[in-house]
Amino acid sequence: xKIESHNPFFLRKHRYVLLKFALFLLFAxxxxxxxxSVSLKLISSSLQKNTVAESPLDxxxxxxxxxxxxxxNDSSTQCDIFVGxxxxxxxxxxxxxxxxxxxxxxxxxxxxxxxxxxxxYWRWNPRDCELLRFDPRKFLHLMRNRSWAxxxxxxxxxxxxxxLCILSQVExxxxxxxxxxxxxxxxxxxxxxxxxxxxWSPFLTKAAIFEDINGVSSSEIQLRLDELDEEWxxxxxxxxxxxxxxxxxxxxxxxxxxxxxxxxxxxxxxxNVTDLGFAYAYRKAIGLVFDFITGYDHKAFxxxxxxxxxxxxxxxxxxxGQCNRTVPFKVGEVDMKDVDITMRNIELEEFDKVVxxxxxxxxTLKLLDTTQLSLLRPDxxxxxxxxxxxxxxxxxxxxxxxxxxxxxxPIDAWNDLLFQLLIHDVRA
Ligand SMILES: *[C@@H]1O[C@H](CO)[C@@H](O)[C@H](O)[C@H]1NC(C)=O
Ligand SMILES: *[C@@H]1O[C@H](CO)[C@@H](O)[C@H](O)[C@H]1NC(C)=O
Ligand SMILES: *[C@@H]1O[C@H](CO)[C@@H](O)[C@H](O)[C@H]1NC(C)=O
Ligand SMILES: *[C@@H]1O[C@H](CO)[C@@H](O)[C@H](O)[C@H]1NC(C)=O
Ligand SMILES: *[C@@H]1O[C@H](CO)[C@@H](O)[C@H](O)[C@H]1NC(C)=O
Ligand SMILES: *[C@@H]1O[C@H](CO)[C@@H](O)[C@H](O)[C@H]1NC(C)=O
Numbered sequence: 001x002k003i004e005s006h007n008p009f010f011l012r013k014h015r016y017v018l019l020k021f022a023l024f025l026l027f028a029x030x031x032x033x034x035x036x037s038v039s040l041k042l043i044s045s046s047l048q049k050n051t052v053a054e055s056p057l058d059x060x061x062x063x064x065x066x067x068x069x070x071x072x073n074d075s076s077t078q079c080d081i082f083v084g085x086x087x088x089x090x091x092x093x094x095x096x097x098x099x100x101x102x103x104x105x106x107x108x109x110x111x112x113x114x115x116x117x118x119x120x121y122w123r124w125n126p127r128d129c130e131l132l133r134f135d136p137r138k139f140l141h142l143m144r145n146r147s148w149a150x151x152x153x154x155x156x157x158x159x160x161x162x163x164l165c166i167l168s169q170v171e172x173x174x175x176x177x178x179x180x181x182x183x184x185x186x187x188x189x190x191x192x193x194x195x196x197x198x199x200w201s202p203f204l205t206k207a208a209i210f211e212d213i214n215g216v217s218s219s220e221i222q223l224r225l226d227e228l229d230e231e232w233x234x235x236x237x238x239x240x241x242x243x244x245x246x247x248x249x250x251x252x253x254x255x256x257x258x259x260x261x262x263x264x265x266x267x268x269x270x271x272n273v274t275d276l277g278f279a280y281a282y283r284k285a286i287g288l289v290f291d292f293i294t295g296y297d298h299k300a301f302x303x304x305x306x307x308x309x310x311x312x313x314x315x316x317x318x319x320x321g322q323c324n325r326t327v328p329f330k331v332g333e334v335d336m337k338d339v340d341i342t343m344r345n346i347e348l349e350e351f352d353k354v355v356x357x358x359x360x361x362x363x364t365l366k367l368l369d370t371t372q373l374s375l376l377r378p379d380x381x382x383x384x385x386x387x388x389x390x391x392x393x394x395x396x397x398x399x400x401x402x403x404x405x406x407x408x409x410p411i412d413a414w415n416d417l418l419f420q421l422l423i424h425d426v427r428a
Contacts, residue, residue: 079129081420082369086328086376089123093408094133100165100407102173106386107158109406114385116326119406124373124413134412134419136170140192142422143241147195151232152245153202155308157183158404159243160198162411167196184231201229202249205285220268221254225284228292237298243368243418244293245305246286246347248403250278251339258284283346290354293365303418304351305368307343309336310403311378323402325378336375344371366421370414378402380410 097103097110105112124131150156150163164173164187173187173196183200206224211217236242253267256276264276293302312321336344351367374380384390386401405411 079126081126081129081131081417082373083128084124084126084131084373085331086122086373087125089121091123092120093412094136094169095165095408097407100168102161102164102168103407104157104161105388106401107161107382107404107407107409109382109385109409112382112385112387113389114382114406118326119377119379119410120408122328122377122410124416131413131416132420132423134166134415136167139419139422140167140170140189140194143189143192143194145193146240147197147238148241148243149197149199149232149235149239150243151199151201152204152305153200153247153249154404155247156243156245156305157198157200158407158411159305159414160185160196161407162405162409163196163415165407166412166415199232199235201232202247203229203285204232204244204246204289205229207254217253220265221252222257223254223281223285224257225263225281226258226288228288233292236292236296236300239300242293242300242302243305244289244302245307246282246343247307248310248339250282250285250343254278254281256281256284279342279346282343283350286347286350287353290350290365294354294358299364301364301366303366303368303421304347305414306347306371307340308403309340309371309375311381312400312402313378317400317402321402322400323378323381323383327379329376329378331376334375334378336371340371340375368414368417368421370417373413374410377405377410380405382406 097108103111110117150160167173167189171189171191173189175185176188176195177186177197178184179200181200184198186195186197188195203221203223206227206229208222209217210219210221232244250266253265255265255268255270255273256263262273264274264280266275266278266281268275290304293300310317311323311325313323313325315321348367348369351365355365381402382404383400383402384398385406386404387398390396390398
């Protein structure tokens with residue numbers, strides 16, 4: 001394999017993510033052909049995002065929601081809720097593997113036999129204010145007749161499951177849609193008429209991915225940097241609230257297209273194509289998303305989540321890396337990996353750019369800057385407990401996951417932060 005000799009990390013990383021896909025696909029008894037045809041569909045169809053005009057009045061319900069719930073002069077609006085530390089909290093999580101029925105097995109650390117439970121007893125404590133606990137009753141009340149979507153990769157799925165678990169204390173969601181691969185899903189909360197969905201779009205822009213069920217790619221990913229993935233963009237006008245995020249898929253080998261022409265690549269083999277690096281594509285994609293969101297006549301309320309760090313230590317995921325810490329880091333005890341620094345800087349720069357370009361008049365785009373606080377939680381990943389009792393068979397190969405988060409776990413705090421942004425930090 002040429003790609004392998006070129007850079008083993010990327011093909012293997014490929015395989016890892018795709019291995020997880022593969023299991024998923026197997027579960028759903030799906031064939032390679034379906035997957036392949038979905039990829040092709042993505043290339044052949046095109047997004048017509050600006051063809052329908054809509055009244056700007058469309059934005060008022062959301063702004064009215066916010067005007068009603070947000071105190072006009074709240075001290076917490078001055079507080080950066082993303083700066084702080086994790087403090088011990090005997091209260092523990094608001095749900096368990098018993099009370100929540102939607103935890104995917106790879107994140108169900110309790111059920112999978114993770115022996116320590118200390119990681120459940122920490123609370124994020126912003127330096128300059130108190131972080132409220134997510135109030136599912138208040139949230140659902142506010143969300144009557146509203147729709148909310150999480151857009152991105154498997155970390156978004158991880159996040160939405162946390163939200164479903166928290167909300168299930170008040171009302172159990174009914175699944176009303178899933179795609180063939182169970183990657184995009186939609187739920188409805190009937191007594192609140194609230195619709196929640198997760199939309200699979202790992203690159204956010206249009207992408208064709210050519211990988212078989214074993215994660216071996218027959219061709220490099222083709223990434224269109226000037227066209228959004230219609231998988232989410234075509235649904236955008238029906239959404240009231242959105243959480244969107246980029247992520248680690250951008251690290252894979254890919255050919256970049258603009259104007260239907262190859263303009264470069266990342267880690268590709270073609271000698272005549274310039275290697276622009278993943279940062280080029282990441283900046284383009286994020287910028288395109290921000291332009292779309294702020295320029296579109298339909299005003300959804302959008303939270304942009306920054307990159308999520310992994311915690312593989314003493315190796316990468318494929319070379320024996322692990323994450324066996326059982327307590328959080330203190331601020332200053334850990335450095336961010338270069339890849340995360342690069343991604344987060346791009347995210348912050350593009351965010352600032354679009355906000356200042358619009359003269360600060362972007363009322364409905366907020367940063368959910370979870371990178372730093374998540375960096376402090378090496379103890380929150382499944383590690384080997386992504387599998388059911390991984391050490392039950394002594395000679396079985398155990399795959400470690402130090403990227404996704406246990407449920408319950410630190411990712412629940414992301415929802416506390418969302419709730420805080422919704423209630424306090426945003427004004428009409
Ligand atoms: C908001 O609070 C600040 C300081 O706490 C105060 O100076 C200002 O007058 C208040 N504004 C309103 C509209 O109450
Ligand atoms: C929940 O986790 C416990 C271990 O903490 C396990 O004994 C139990 O079977 C799990 N329950 C479910 C429904 O997964
Ligand atoms: C929800 O929508 C229904 C039907 O349009 C309407 O009767 C009801 O008043 C709405 N409820 C809220 C809280 O907006
Ligand atoms: C539910 O909410 C949608 C908007 O999200 C609205 O169109 C519909 O009328 C509502 N249904 C009921 C029964 O309130
Ligand atoms: C690079 O070269 C190959 C074969 O020599 C050709 O098929 C391809 O179109 C070239 N790509 C670009 C971007 O010029
Ligand atoms: C964690 O892993 C490291 C490296 O393999 C090992 O030295 C250490 O003893 C482990 N710690 C625990 C608590 O298992």
